[in-house]
Amino acid sequence: MADEMQLVIFQVGRKTLALPLQEVEHILSLGGEEGRQGISAEGGMILFQGQAIPWRPLWDPLGEPSVFLEFDELAQTLPRRRQDHLDWMAALDQSLRHDIPFTKAHSPRECAFGQWFYAFRTEDRRLALLLSQFEHPHALVHGLAEVLLGQVAAGRREEALAALEAARQGVLAELLALFDTVIALVPTLKRPLALILNDSGQRTALGVDRVLDIRSVTAADVHPARGRLGGLVPQAFIGDSASGGALIPLLAASQLASLG
Structure with a gap:
């Protein structure tokens, strides 16, 4: 040569x-x-x-x-996992209001997103940085179940419902915004x-x-x-x-x- x-x-x-x-x-x-x-x-x-x-x-x-297959999978997975947490909050609302048993995951590691989140690895730095921001608000959302159901059991239903509404406007909105940011980012990574x-x-x-x-x-x-x-x-x-x-x-x- x-x-x-x-x-x-x-x-x-x-x-x-x-x-x-x-x-x-x-x-x-x-x-x-x-x-x-x-x-x-x-x-x-x-x-x-x-x-x-x-x-x-x-x-x-x-x-x-x-x-880039991981990005195709994310494009399918993330909107469903976002909706899961809206459904989770709606189910908790019904449980607090009507004493319906709450059967959804209490632990952030047990829901479908949590199981995926703690197993997923990516070499893309932008994606990894954004995903790292999910852990705290996601854990706070799931932590609502035990606290608010406990308040209802103690006869403090109105307090629990007020806290749930505050969480909708606060930590849930933060979590959903993160989902939206990553969902918008994924097509640009491929x-x-x-x-x-x-x-x-x-x-x-x-x-x-x-x-x-x-x-x-x-x-x-x-x-x-x-x-x-x-x-x-x-x-x-x-x-x-x-x-x-x-x-x-x-x-x-x-x-x-x-x-x-």
Whole structure:
């Protein structure tokens, strides 16, 4: 190889791969209008600079689920979990007013949102920061059940109902606002990329999750190819000191363009 080579390091699911930068014409975000037309998980065409070019998403051929699947799941889950807490508060209201047994979760860890919340992990920092703000108001909402039911049992029904209304305007409103903020954020987080390849004027768009780095490597960073990567034969492996010495497969653009 030359004394120095520039590489695009990118992510497809859990796999980290590399391509020579000279084989990549452009890195296109699929969050904008350009590129979104006519693509699917299986393939199709993508619009780039007014030209329709073949779209080759790499997730299925490499056997990798996209890292953005968690955002699709959140988009389905969070509105339901938001409604759960409106229903929870309405059930508590009925119990306080009419002595109906309150059967919903008292513990913030036992409701459907709590079970999900304490198990969920994300690498997206904006999402993680927002989610970290849920714990306190969510716990306060669930803590109402024991306190207010206890007040009714002690003959202080009006006091309990007043406290419930104050909680609706206060801690519940705070919790619902957090749900609304995250629900609005989630669609903006899902921004897969297309690596636009150009082989003698023949363009292809590779669907990937993220570009992690564009880096120069020397011969000392390059290790001989060994084995296969599914249906691919790496040209070499690149030492990656940033991930504890893991080796990144260096592939040829022509191999990836032929997948799918």
